[in-house]
Amino acid sequence: MVNLVIVGSVALDTVQTPFRIVKNVLGGSAVFSSVAASYFSKPGIVAVVGEDFPQEHVDFLKNRNVNLEGLEAEGKTFRWEGSYEYDMNEAHTKKTELNSFENFNPKLPKSYKKAKYVFLGNINPELQLRVLDQIKDPKLVMLDSMKLWIETKKKELLKVIKKIDVLLLNDGEARMLFDTPNLVKAGSEALKLGLECFIIKKGEHGVLLFSKEGFFAASGYPLENLKDPTGCGDSFAGGLIGYLESTQDISEKNIRKAIIYGSVIASFNAEDYSLNRLKTVALQDIQNRYTEFKKMGEF
Amino acid sequence: MVNLVIVGSVALDTVQTPFRIVKNVLGGSAVFSSVAASYFSKPGIVAVVGEDFPQEHVDFLKNRNVNLEGLEAEGKTFRWEGSYEYDMNEAHTKKTELNSFENFNPKLPKSYKKAKYVFLGNINPELQLRVLDQIKDPKLVMLDSMKLWIETKKKELLKVIKKIDVLLLNDGEARMLFDTPNLVKAGSEALKLGLECFIIKKGEHGVLLFSKEGFFAASGYPLENLKDPTGCGDSFAGGLIGYLESTQDISEKNIRKAIIYGSVIASFNAEDYSLNRLKTVALQDIQNRYTEFKKMGEF
Numbered sequence: 001m002v003n004l005v006i007v008g009s010v011a012l013d014t015v016q017t018p019f020r021i022v023k024n025v026l027g028g029s030a031v032f033s034s035v036a037a038s039y040f041s042k043p044g045i046v047a048v049v050g051e052d053f054p055q056e057h058v059d060f061l062k063n064r065n066v067n068l069e070g071l072e073a074e075g076k077t078f079r080w081e082g083s084y085e086y087d088m089n090e091a092h093t094k095k096t097e098l099n100s101f102e103n104f105n106p107k108l109p110k111s112y113k114k115a116k117y118v119f120l121g122n123i124n125p126e127l128q129l130r131v132l133d134q135i136k137d138p139k140l141v142m143l144d145s146m147k148l149w150i151e152t153k154k155k156e157l158l159k160v161i162k163k164i165d166v167l168l169l170n171d172g173e174a175r176m177l178f179d180t181p182n183l184v185k186a187g188s189e190a191l192k193l194g195l196e197c198f199i200i201k202k203g204e205h206g207v208l209l210f211s212k213e214g215f216f217a218a219s220g221y222p223l224e225n226l227k228d229p230t231g232c233g234d235s236f237a238g239g240l241i242g243y244l245e246s247t248q249d250i251s252e253k254n255i256r257k258a259i260i261y262g263s264v265i266a267s268f269n270a271e272d273y274s275l276n277r278l279k280t281v282a283l284q285d286i287q288n289r290y291t292e293f294k295k296m297g298e299f
Numbered sequence: 300m301v302n303l304v305i306v307g308s309v310a311l312d313t314v315q316t317p318f319r320i321v322k323n324v325l326g327g328s329a330v331f332s333s334v335a336a337s338y339f340s341k342p343g344i345v346a347v348v349g350e351d352f353p354q355e356h357v358d359f360l361k362n363r364n365v366n367l368e369g370l371e372a373e374g375k376t377f378r379w380e381g382s383y384e385y386d387m388n389e390a391h392t393k394k395t396e397l398n399s400f401e402n403f404n405p406k407l408p409k410s411y412k413k414a415k416y417v418f419l420g421n422i423n424p425e426l427q428l429r430v431l432d433q434i435k436d437p438k439l440v441m442l443d444s445m446k447l448w449i450e451t452k453k454k455e456l457l458k459v460i461k462k463i464d465v466l467l468l469n470d471g472e473a474r475m476l477f478d479t480p481n482l483v484k485a486g487s488e489a490l491k492l493g494l495e496c497f498i499i500k501k502g503e504h505g506v507l508l509f510s511k512e513g514f515f516a517a518s519g520y521p522l523e524n525l526k527d528p529t530g531c532g533d534s535f536a537g538g539l540i541g542y543l544e545s546t547q548d549i550s551e552k553n554i555r556k557a558i559i560y561g562s563v564i565a566s567f568n569a570e571d572y573s574l575n576r577l578k579t580v581a582l583q584d585i586q587n588r589y590t591e592f593k594k595m596g597e598f
Contacts (some may be wrong), residue, residue: 087480181386183503184523204482205504206518215595217518218507224483256598296514297596299555 002044002067002112004245006238007131008121009078009101010047010057010071015230015273016094017082022228025274026057027080029144032231035241035278036265037119038064039286042110046070046131048104050077060275069109075100088188088229089203092174107133117245119237120164120239122146124277127156132163142166142241142252144233148178165196165250168237183208187215190211197255199240201233207259213252218259219297221267221289229272232266239265248293264289301343301411303544305333305537306430307420308377308400309346309356309370312531314572315382315393321527324573325356328420328443331530335564336541336584337363337420343411345369345430349376351452360575367443368408372401387528388502389471407433416544418536419463421445421591424456431462439549441465441540444530449461449476457492464495464549467536473499482507486514496554499540500532506558514550517558518596520588527572531565534577538564541552563588 007027015022029049037043045065051073081095105129105265108125120128128143135141136217141164149157150173157177167190171183179187183200187210190198200208202220209216240262244250247258264286271277307328314321323419329346336342343366350372360367374427380394405426415438427442434440440463448456449472457474460466466489470482477485486509489497499507501519508515539561543549546557563585570576 182523185522187521202504205501206516208521215521216598217505217521217595218598219516219518222483222486222514222516224481224487224509226481235458252596253449291586296596297515297551299516299517299559299593 001114002042002069003110003115004037004041004042004043004117004119004241005046005070005108005115005131005135006030006037006119006121007046007106007128007187008033008051008119008123009092009233010045010049011078011080011272013230014079014081015228017088017228018084018086019227021271024079025061027125028078029234029276030267031061031240031275033119033121034066035064035275036235036238036262036269037245038066038244039239039265039283040246042067042263043238043242044070044109044115046106046108046112046128048072048074048078048100050075050100053077060279067111070106070112072104078281082230084229089228091230098188106131116140117241118142119241120144120160121234121237125149125153125160129156129160129163132160140241140244142168143239144168144237145173147173147176161193161195164198166169167195167197168201170197170201170203170233197252199259203229203232207236208262209259211252211254211255216256216259217265218256221263221293222296223267223270226270230273231275232270235269236262236266238262260293261286261289264293300413301341301368302414303336303342303418303540304342304345304369304411304414304428304430304434305329305336305342305418305420306345306405306406306420307332307418307533309344309348309352309580310377310379312573313378313380313527314527316387316527317385317438318526321572325359325528326573328422328533330360330574331359331568332418332420332537333365334363334574335534335537335561335568336544337365338538338564338582339541339545339560341366342537342541343408343414345405345407345411347371347373347377347399349399352376359578367411369405369487371403371413375417381529383528386527390529396504405430407490413474415439415443416540418540419443419459422532424448424452424459428429428455428459428462431459439464439540439543441467441536443467443536444472446472446475447582460492460494465497465498466494466496469500469502469532479555493514496551498558500535502528502531504524508537508554508558508564510551510554515555515558517562520562520568520592522566525569528569529572531569533566535561535565537561559592560585563592
């Protein structure tokens, strides 16, 4: 039985940074988040790839204990092409080929339906809802989204948000969804929707957590060797929910810890292209950087 | 005898925010930083005003135990006019009237010359150097600057930086001075100049401290009621150095604490125009928010 379900994209990415370009490498929100979650948990993913999807990627995910029963194969794999400027703060999408994703109608395997932890990665909110409806009695549902859906499917997005526990957005998305430049105001507004937690990702500036129990601010990990931020938001989310699932503890106190674990994994992810860095990072490395995180905030 | 000398501007500010406009109100780097420092210490300021400078402001500073022996009066007071956009992240200077500041040649009173703590607020680096040269044997010298000087007086600025202990810049200035988008790289470069500490102010995103002993990251205090960020950088600096002077402890551990005290005072300062908020904030309020800061970072 799968206790953590992750829905999102499995993609072949072409990414240009100021340093180099990589073509058709493994990517997608479900991939980054499930690999991050796999340090703590055994996630099952819901996604679709094409028949052109390389077997080596399937093998890699299987080796990481990612359950692929919910991975369909049909047509051509989803492709994303993006680039980063000098400061690497924001991805600029150059091209998106939806391919097999276009008519994706997620159908959950039986073994997923009693999952207690669910991460609705950034896809069309209508699909997120369709996934959620198939899960019997989840304990914690976390959702990520993006500007595209806030602009084009706000009504549908708000409908799903009312059914979840934890909303995850980056600062730009938070400002847009709640129509304020002030993230603290956005935080109050989010809680009024009935959420348990609202988490705002600020990239190199860290993470904010708003909940009924108060406010938590985590710094970003200082990276001198930042190579490619693609997938950092998803690695963060996956690490976070994977840790929560493994500890079976969704108290605010434990969510703070989970946020740091997510931040640690995201910081490793940014040190190389695609999943390259996470391929070599061991749990002990994560523990060590977690300790560094603690020290760098002490006063 | 004055043990903390602060050089900078005393100004009449006209500030436009999305909420309102205030005209010819008390401002200037020496004012914000000395009032912030006065919670812990008895700073002496080095600055110039005009004969038009209102007596009530002089009285206010005196009441706050700010030593004004180093405050000259001549001609017309320096005026700054600026505005903030919707997100209030960056001040846009609309007009600067240097007035009496134009030919300011700082001459330190005798009682200032043995000061152990010096804050060289943001003015022409040649003037900063002239002030520093008049102080006999300082223990800790901190310097702030701005893009204008990095662009027009980089050589002079680097000359002063080599004589100081703590460099204070905001993130944009740090990126510009060290010619890198990466703040961690900027941190390493700064330490190569022989500095004890390099502190990067990131506004709502908090503060980074680089030193030989390691790295410290402080979050910003979450402000729902942000009215006017003018003077926040100077309030931060003043609170920081005032706390260091009062504790006579310049260890990295104590600098971390001083950074939080500075952040607390800056967060209060942003809650109203000019010095209005700091006029009503008591030391106990600062202690309370310091405790909140501690709690909001715990995991």
